[in-house]
Amino acid sequence: MINTIGIVLIGIGIFFDLFGTLGLIRFPDLYNRLQASTKCVTFGTGSILFGVFLISGFSATGIKALFTIVFIVLTAPVSAHALAKSAHEADIKLWDKSVCDKLKEDEIKE
Amino acid sequence: MKKRLMWIFGAVGLLVVLYLILFYPFQILIYENLQFIPLLKRVVFILLLSALFCLFRIMRGPTALDRIVAVDILGILIVGLCAVLAISTGRGWYIDIGIAWALQSFIGTIALSKYMEGRDFDD
Numbered sequence: 001m002i003n004t005i006g007i008v009l010i011g012i013g014i015f016f017d018l019f020g021t022l023g024l025i026r027f028p029d030l031y032n033r034l035q036a037s038t039k040c041v042t043f044g045t046g047s048i049l050f051g052v053f054l055i056s057g058f059s060a061t062g063i064k065a066l067f068t069i070v071f072i073v074l075t076a077p078v079s080a081h082a083l084a085k086s087a088h089e090a091d092i093k094l095w096d097k098s099v100c101d102k103l104k105e106d107e108i109k110e
Numbered sequence: 111m112k113k114r115l116m117w118i119f120g121a122v123g124l125l126v127v128l129y130l131i132l133f134y135p136f137q138i139l140i141y142e143n144l145q146f147i148p149l150l151k152r153v154v155f156i157l158l159l160s161a162l163f164c165l166f167r168i169m170r171g172p173t174a175l176d177r178i179v180a181v182d183i184l185g186i187l188i189v190g191l192c193a194v195l196a197i198s199t200g201r202g203w204y205i206d207i208g209i210a211w212a213l214q215s216f217i218g219t220i221a222l223s224k225y226m227e228g229r230d231f232d233d
Contacts (some may be wrong), residue, residue, distance in 0.1 A: 007150065030175060049190070059204075061202040087226075
């Protein structure tokens with residue numbers, strides 16, 4: 001029973017990874033690509049690791065999988081935020097149909 | 111009209127590739143007959159397909175930051191690949207490679223983004 005739940009979680013995670021990287025190809029802009037692929041791939045990898053933990057139980061592999069989940073959930077948003085900030089500082093242009101740019105408005109106001 | 115045709119072509123191509131990965135009896139690998147291995151070992155090739163998408167974005171990103179984004183996503187993806195390999199082959203040390211890869215990918219992405227921003231590493 002618990003093996004089945006783990007394999008279903010691994011399948012969900014793999015399809016989230018696939019569609020996240022499909023967004024990495026298809027989207028028109030750096031910021032769109034960043035927000036699509038970072039969220040999808042982080043959730044997908046977390047789901048895969050939780051499935052591995054459910055299958056292997058409280059052995060060495062399972063505990064390491066839990067620690068890797070905590071590490072990835074802590075570090076992936078930090079690196080994505082640093083990348084977006086540095087792209088905005090390096091004057092990468094937004095897409096033509098983007099609606100608003102709050103950070104640039106704040107810099108103009110100050 | 112042409113755009114919709116491209117969408118249909120891409121979706122059908124993706125479904126055909128997924129079908130071939132999951133159910134086609136390949137005879138490519140020499141040391142192991144892939145027709146008889148369970149589905150969990152074939153699922154690794156879907157992760158390799160998405161890693162191929164990341165390599166495509168690394169090949170033709172317009173700027174350097176696009177390539178850095180693709181490398182970051184590839185690093186998180188490889189951790190999942192190592193976890194699936196640890197289950198499907200029964201060798202538990204694959205997940206150690208995953209932990210080390212996640213650490214290296216995080217530090218490398220932070221360093222590259224600070225460098226592209228034009229600052230030193232110590233502020």
